[in-house]
Structures are given as C-alpha cells and as structure tokens.
Amino acid sequence: MTPPTRRDATIRLPDGRALGYAEYGDPGGPPVLYFHGYPSSRLEPELLPDLPAVRLISPDRPGYGLSDAKPGRRLLDWPPDVAHLLDALGLDRVALVGMSGGGPYAAACAHAIPDRLSATALVCPLGPAGQGWEVGSPSSLLFNLGRRPLAMRLTAHMARRLVNTRDPVALAQMLRNRLGMPYATPDLLRNRFGDRLVNGWREALRTGIHGPLDDARTYATPWGFDVASINGRVTVWHGLADVTVPPASGRWYAQHIPGAKANFIAGEGHFSLVFNHSQAILEDVLAA
Numbered sequence: 143m144t145p146p147t148r149r150d151a152t153i154r155l156p157d158g159r160a161l162g163y164a165e166y167g168d169p170g171g172p173p174v175l176y177f178h179g180y181p182s183s184r185l186e187p188e189l190l191p192d193l194p195a196v197r198l199i200s201p202d203r204p205g206y207g208l209s210d211a212k213p214g215r216r217l218l219d220w221p222p223d224v225a226h227l228l229d230a231l232g233l234d235r236v237a238l239v240g241m242s243g244g245g246p247y248a249a250a251c252a253h254a255i256p257d258r259l260s261a262t263a264l265v266c267p268l269g270p271a272g273q274g275w276e277v278g279s280p281s282s283l284l285f286n287l288g289r290r291p292l293a294m295r296l297t298a299h300m301a302r303r304l305v306n307t308r309d310p311v312a313l314a315q316m317l318r319n320r321l322g323m324p325y326a327t328p329d330l331l332r333n334r335f336g337d338r339l340v341n342g343w344r345e346a347l348r349t350g351i352h353g354p355l356d357d358a359r360t361y362a363t364p365w366g367f368d369v370a371s372i373n374g375r376v377t378v379w380h381g382l383a384d385v386t387v388p389p390a391s392g393r394w395y396a397q398h399i400p401g402a403k404a405n406f407i408a409g410e411g412h413f414s415l416v417f418n419h420s421q422a423i424l425e426d427v428l429a430a
Contacts, residue, residue, distance in 0.1 A: 146193050148185070152208050153230040161223055162208020163201040167193045172428055173236040175224070176200040180243025180268070180361075181354040183207040183345040188338050189413070190420045196428065199236070201227060203247065205353030206346045215356055218366045220247050221254035228258055237427040239263045241416060242387055243357060246270070246365065249395070252372045261375040261430035263423050266384055266412050269391035271362050339413070369398050375430050376402040379423055381410030 146166040153161050164184040174196050178186040184200040184207055187193075203220070205211035212219060228236060237260050240248025245267020252262045346353055376399050380392030389406060396404035407415060416423070 146187065146190070146198075148188065150184070150208065153227060155223060155226055159204065159210040159212060160208065161201060161204075161210075161227060163199055163227065166198040166200065168195045169197055171196040173197045173199060173231075173233050174424060174427065175236050175238045177238070177240040177244030177247050178203070178206075178342070178346075179241045180357050181206070181346045182243075182342045185338075185342040185345050186241065188342070189417060191417060192421060194421060194424055196424060199227075199231070202346075203353060203357065205350070205356055207348065207353075209353075211350075211352035211356065213352075213356070215360065216363075216366055217246055217250040217360055218254060221251045224251055225255050225258060234258070235260050237261050237263075237430065239265060239423060239427060240267060241265045242412065243268050243361070245395070246361060249369050249372065249399075250365070250367065252374050252376060252399075253367045253369070256372070256374045259374055261377070261427045262372075263377050263379060263427040264392070264395055265379045265416055265423060266381060266387050267378065267392060267395055268361060268387055269394045270365055369395065370400065372399045373401070377423075377426055378402055378404045379415060379419065380404075380406050381412065381415035382406055382408050383410055384412045384415070386412035 149165040151163060151165070153163075155161055162184060164187070166187050171194075176187055176198055178184065178200060184202045187198055187200050201224070202209035204215055204223075228234070235258055238248050238251060240246075240262070242265070245264045246269075248262055248264055249267070252259060376395075378392045378396045378399075380387075380389045382389050392404065392406065396402050407419065410418065
C-alpha cells in the first residue's frame, strides 16, 4: 500500500485565521471534500488504500494541523469556513465525505450550505449526545469528557504525550490489546495502517490541544440544528462490528435525515470499513 501524494496549502479566512488543507489524487478529477475524524487531521486520507480519479480535498478543522484555533466555536461555525475554502479553490459544488468525528461537521454543512454539496456520505458518524451510545464505548467516554473541561484538558495533554513518544505500530497494538479499540487488526498492520493513523494524530496535536478540546465540547453540547432539516442526497455507511462509534449512531442519522440511504456492513469495524470500502463510498457519493 503506497499512500497517495499529498499537496498541503492554506488559505486566509475573513477573520484572519489560517485554514489548512491537503489535496490528494487527480487535480483534474471530480472534487470531493473529506472531513477527518477525531482526533485526526488532513493526513487521514493517507489511510485509504486506493483512490479513484478524484480530487480529494481534506481540511484541518480549527486547532488541528495547519488550521488556527477558533475559541468557543460551534458546529455551525464550520460551514462558512468550508464555503470560503470552496470559493478560494474556485469550486461551486462538491461531494462530501464525513468520517467518524467528521460526521457531525458534514451534517452541519448538509444543513447550512446544501447548494454547495452534490451529495454527502456519513461514514461511521458520531451522533449527538444521548443518541445511540452504548455505556462504556469510547464515544460515550468522549461525551462525558466533553462536559468536564478540566478532565478533557488533562486527557488531551496525556494523549499528546503518548502519540509523540510511542512507536506508531506499538501504540496501535496497545490501543487494541489494552483498551479494546480495534485500530490494529492484522490486515491493517500489514499495510502500515497503524503508523499512518498515529501520524495523523501527531499532526492533529502538533501545535497544541485546542482542536480536540473544542471538538469534544462541541460534540457534547446542542448542535444548533435539526438533521431532519437536511434535504440533500445523504448516504450513511456503518460497520456492524464498530465498537468505537456504535452502529446505533448511524441508525439514528438514517432514521432522522429524510430520504437517507443506509449501508450497514456486517463484520466491519470503525476503520476497517473505510479501508475496505473507500472505493465504493467515493463512487457512491460521486454518482450524484
């Protein structure tokens, strides 16, 4: 598995903040926005085994990687940033993929800037607090921390130290063996998935912990919009073996977004789904 070539860049937003992003694939291909998970960065598409002839654009959310933090941000602050990015790139409409923690941000864009999106794919998407969470899952822990700023800050500092000092593959194995988080299944390790995953985390936390702190608070507080207002083309993808974001979260989106199509895939976990089905996800979102 050879990672796709990455082209990094930044734009300046109207309030003076930098918004960083990476481009992958064919510059002349159909454009697809990719919203990374939690905590991650614009490097996340390097996890994908193959890219079809698309122009994949992956922005860093505020406080991650190349993007400046936006203190106190909310979900609905993100769509205007995305619209400015599309304007800077000269793009009228794009397809959109939101992975895991990028799912709520993709839903916010489908609600707020539907005229800029041809279709949206929500992949193992994180749902709102209290919707579809199993007690003890990593996602329920995230919501609990999101309501406790001091505990979240201490956890983020520990996570930053961990990802910067541990060997990537060893860290992925530890998460699998000690915490029950299946980031390092044997087939993914053979493809150097573990080190690429951790590299994305390192980039997310390179400049500090603002990104994950703000995301955790944002996920755990009211989102400011109803997903039932979304009327564009939306497809939900979720692995039935996902223990990081339980399938009940994907079912919540599928039940509440009018006309949403759902693909629940047996035997697939959180990252194995996007690794094994990225081609199908991209082809589906481009079918519009």
